[in-house]
Amino acid sequence: MLRLYDTQTREVRDFVPLEEGKVGLYVCGLTVQSEPHVGHVRSAVNFDVLQRWLRYRGYDVTFIRNTTDIDDKILVKAAEEGRPWYNLAYAMKRELDKAYAELNVAPPTYEPAATGHIPEMLELIIRLVQKGHAYPAEDGSGDVYFDVRSWPAYGELTHQRIDDMEAAEDADPRGKRDPRDFALWKGWKKESEPETAAWPSPWGPGRPGWHIECSAMAGKYLGTAFDIHGGGVDLRFPHHENEQAQSRAAGHRFASYWMHNAWITTAGEKMSKSLGNSLLIPEVLKRVRGIELRYYLVAAHYRSHVEFSFDALEEAAAGFRRIENFLERAGTTERGEIPEPFAAAMDDDLGTPAAVAVLYDAVREGNRQLAAGEDATGTATTVRAMLDVLGLDPADPAWPSSGGADTKLTEAVDALVKGLLERREEARKAKDFAAADTIRDQIKAAGIEVEDTPTGPKWSLS
Incomplete structure (x- = not known):
């Protein structure tokens, strides 16, 4: 039986899906603000292996991996580059898709984008307000916050007490009842944000907070209860803690298992854009x-x-x-x-x-x-x-061709080596072993290993 480590219970548990033979898997995708690096693609590769193994074990998998295409960081970077935020998000999403394809990461069943699901987010926020777990800020900002004190189980995913948590830094604290309260909706800042980054809501124009996005999209495509929620370990808090709190406060069972992949570090620190030690995929693939x-x-x-x-x-x-x-x-x-x-x-x-x-x-x-x-x-x-x-079969047609000059070079080398091997074989048949050995030495000096096999000589780079 398949057994998986559940981050919340901190133990390896037998995997028992909610519905026999079917698995709902939700993985937090990336915020498309910049080019993907090795640390980004690790999560995608790890959960690609998971969904491949689930399918091998006979499960019908519905795999959702979202894209966050509206966010504070996107707005800031787009402004710095003097381009529309949606232009930046679109361009970076294309770079991300290219990186996934280069590593044979299979497309998910659906890949929803945050900006395409504002109605579902608003519906969830309204439900939380009505149930007394969220409130509009009284400072006129148009922000709406989740009231962490209203949900006694807040902190259960990461095993923390509210009083031990740091303040949520996603909005100005002046409109919050508690510094740990987090933003569900962010009122439009007319002086500093483009009008295109605002949608109508009962509290005025604005945009969603980060955490509400995933709760709404998971609910739309997998229902109020599903099997596995995954992502990088850095998302456990606050992102996944907040997702679980707001979803369960709204009356949703949400995820049965939580899985988190670990970091890739450089010099002992998490690989991230902010550290400046990112290794972009196109550079690594050189x-x-x-x-x-x-x-x-x-x-x-x-x-x-x-x-x-x-x-x-x-x-x-x-x-x-x-x-x-x-x-x-x-x-x-x-x-x-x-x-x-x-x-x-x-x-x-x-x-x-x-x-x-x-x-x-x-x-x-x-x-x-x-x-x-x-x-x-x-x-x-x-x-x-x-x-x-494992997604590693060289014969899998999903692997992209190297294309262009690299392909032509490989074909040229193959033709040259095969020509030399044919001459060597002719020399051996003529019992001119000195000539045959000389040709083999020439090939070896070029960094190419030749192995005689029952089906004929094979060559590879040494």
Whole structure:
């Protein structure tokens, strides 16, 4: 049985969906204010693996990953760049989509944007006001706040007492009853915000607060109760704590399980835009391929912090190329059965490190079979099956082509090496072993390894 770590209960629990055979999964997507970096895509990759494994286990998965396309940070950055906020959000969303595609992150069932769901947010806010859990500010700002003192369970997700929490810094505190109260609706600031960033509401023009967005979108697409809510560990507080409080205060059961992936750090600090140590995806993909970056991210457990370094990334890339080399030599694109040790590792809270160890054992066995002149097809199909549920099968057509000059260069090198190998084979048939060895040495000096296999010579970059 699949078992998952629930952040709220702090234990690994048997996964029992609300409806047999079906899973509702909601993951907080990104605020599209800037280009995505490695820390951003880790969450997407981790939850992509989760939804792939759920589907492999036979579940019908409805996977929602939202986009926050209106936010304080978007407005500030757009103003700094002298462009409309919606232009910035659209452009950054395109960059994000491109990054996801480069790492074979499958599209969710739906990908709602915050600006497309203002009516649902207003409906939820009105419900909270009517139930006495929210109030309009009395300072004339047009803000509406959630009253944290009105909800005794506030803090249950992160196991905190209200009095120990820091003040919510999402709005001017003058209109709040308690500094911890958080904004559900933000009144339009005519002097500093564009008119396009305001929607009509019972409290005057304005826009939604961050937290209400996800509650409204999760409710629209998954209903008032669903199975799993995920996101980065940095979202646990205040974002997810506030989501749960406002949703349950409105009478919704909300999420049964909470899952959070850990950070990617650089120099011991969370990788983020504000630290200035971001590693943008296009820059990283100049050094490794998308499939290699994904392998690096998948090989670590989703709840483990990863200290990013290019040395570690390139070591992982070299390890993945060894897997690819075996598959090329074995010569099959078919997918077989998942071995039980791999399945057991994945069922244990998505234990990808143990699963990758099973994968490597299979590759070693396959290489032994090839070296002994045995048929390694069966092993190769098993390896492909394991790679497939991790989103790492090189034969998956979803992987983008490298395209352009890189493709032409690869094709040219392949043609040249094959030509040399043909000359070497002719020399061997003529028993001119000196000439054959000379050609092999020339190929090796160019950084290319040649291996003689039962199906003929195979080459790879050393």
